[in-house]
Amino acid sequence: MRHHRDDVVRHAIVVLDTYGLADLTMRRLASELDVRPSALYHHFRDKQSLLAAVADELLRRGARPLAAQAWDEQVVELCSGLRDALLAYRDGAELVSTVIAFGLGASQPYDDLVTALAPARLGEELASTAARTLLHFVLGHTLDEQTHLQAGSAGAIGDDPRPRSDFGAGLGLVVDGIRLRSSRGVDARA
Amino acid sequence: MRHHRDDVVRHAIVVLDTYGLADLTMRRLASELDVRPSALYHHFRDKQSLLAAVADELLRRGARPLAAQAWDEQVVELCSGLRDALLAYRDGAELVSTVIAFGLGASQPYDDLVTALAPARLGEELASTAARTLLHFVLGHTLDEQTHLQAGSAGAIGDDPRPRSDFGAGLGLVVDGIRLRSSRGVDARA
DNA sequence: ACCTGAACACCGTTCAAGT
DNA sequence: ACCTGAACACCGTTCAAGT
Numbered sequence: 160m161r162h163h164r165d166d167v168v169r170h171a172i173v174v175l176d177t178y179g180l181a182d183l184t185m186r187r188l189a190s191e192l193d194v195r196p197s198a199l200y201h202h203f204r205d206k207q208s209l210l211a212a213v214a215d216e217l218l219r220r221g222a223r224p225l226a227a228q229a230w231d232e233q234v235v236e237l238c239s240g241l242r243d244a245l246l247a248y249r250d251g252a253e254l255v256s257t258v259i260a261f262g263l264g265a266s267q268p269y270d271d272l273v274t275a276l277a278p279a280r281l282g283e284e285l286a287s288t289a290a291r292t293l294l295h296f297v298l299g300h301t302l303d304e305q306t307h308l309q310a311g312s313a314g315a316i317g318d319d320p321r322p323r324s325d326f327g328a329g330l331g332l333v334v335d336g337i338r339l340r341s342s343r344g345v346d347a348r349a
Numbered sequence: 350m351r352h353h354r355d356d357v358v359r360h361a362i363v364v365l366d367t368y369g370l371a372d373l374t375m376r377r378l379a380s381e382l383d384v385r386p387s388a389l390y391h392h393f394r395d396k397q398s399l400l401a402a403v404a405d406e407l408l409r410r411g412a413r414p415l416a417a418q419a420w421d422e423q424v425v426e427l428c429s430g431l432r433d434a435l436l437a438y439r440d441g442a443e444l445v446s447t448v449i450a451f452g453l454g455a456s457q458p459y460d461d462l463v464t465a466l467a468p469a470r471l472g473e474e475l476a477s478t479a480a481r482t483l484l485h486f487v488l489g490h491t492l493d494e495q496t497h498l499q500a501g502s503a504g505a506i507g508d509d510p511r512p513r514s515d516f517g518a519g520l521g522l523v524v525d526g527i528r529l530r531s532s533r534g535v536d537a538r539a
Numbered sequence: 540a541c542c543t544g545a546a547c548a549c550c551g552t553t554c555a556a557g558t
Numbered sequence: 559a560c561c562t563g564a565a566c567a568c569c570g571t572t573c574a575a576g577t
Contacts, residue, residue: 161540161541161542162541163541167524184568184569184570185569185570185571186568186570190577194541194543195542195543195544196569196570196571197414197543197544197545197571197572197573198541198542198543200570200571200572201541201542202541205570205571206570206571253450260443260492260493260496261496262496262497262500280535284515284518285518286516288515288518288519288522289519289522290520291489291493291519292486292490292522292523292557293488294489295486295488295489295493295519296482296484296485296486296487296489297484298485299481299484299485299488299489300481300482300485302450303450303481305487306450306452307452308452310452319438325477325478325481326472327480328474329478329479329481329482329485332478332479332482332523332526332527332530333482333522333523333526334525335525335529335549336521336522336523336524336525336526337522337553338520339525339526339529351560351561352560353560373548374549374551375550375551375552376549376550376551384560384561384562385561386550386551386552387552387553387554387561387562387563387564388560388561389565390551390552390553390563391559391561392560395551395552396551396552446576457573482569
């Protein structure tokens, strides 16, 4: 059976969600596609590039249109949406963190945040710092959350499968810090 | 030659700093110690435990006494000290991030932050959220920084080896958000 | 354009046995 | 207490060759 690049990415997401990032190996993915491992190198130059494509597809599937008008509400929406996208697939946060750390993809969330922050008039440098600080928070928090969620998934049935998260509280901390620096003031609207 | 557990950890740090985290393998470490790989399993039950011990030692070496009195200044000192500790060894940020994500060690920075935050009287839950938000920022920012620093280390000699970092700016953002929630007010002192 | 076959140079981990 | 020998079950990647 012959595959396109997109088939490989789609199947990689299934393997990721079913077996986890540690078991998303080139050999395993190849065998699931009924193909020799070397065939994958026709579509991707190496594993990192494959993972970058998988991360981008995962983020694309989680993308939602912005409803809010004010920049600070848009920022909260973007960060919550990113968290939801990461939690939607097993090891999603770990995958996207890895890809971002390697700098090979998953740049959409950063770009979206910079765009949303524009009306806050922070200046180019501070806007970049703010966007990256938000991103570090969301990735770090969600990685923690997902790790512990999955660690507890062997627990009793009575366990709360999604204990009240302090995601909103932590995000509020950072957004307040940004709002203090907005030249549009505490009550700035887009 | 026979070794103690501490010899193994010390040598692992040398391997980490010389060859990087990807090359800190059980087999490589064993061969540097002039020992068969299986010998390492006398000292550590698995690789994760070894990495946890290495992360703890790296943090121990970077520990410094606090000079500041005010809680917000102490927080800044702790975060800057943590960053310095991570930057002191190759792939230090990646190592500590990994160990923390697995939840097997490197808990000192979190505990120190919670202690420093006590005078801000945030309440137990918010103090925990604030400490983890700070930690996510420092680890994420330093991981970015270290990755790009090392990626650029093959560049021209004229390159600035340590371009002005926005670490302080991002940290200020988060600390301001925390200060807003302190019941001791903007000017709170310990 | 997409894939096979075969190889290279590696991994982490276990476990009986040695001193 | 600390280590060896030998094995098990894997990795990512390259490359000539096939259709």
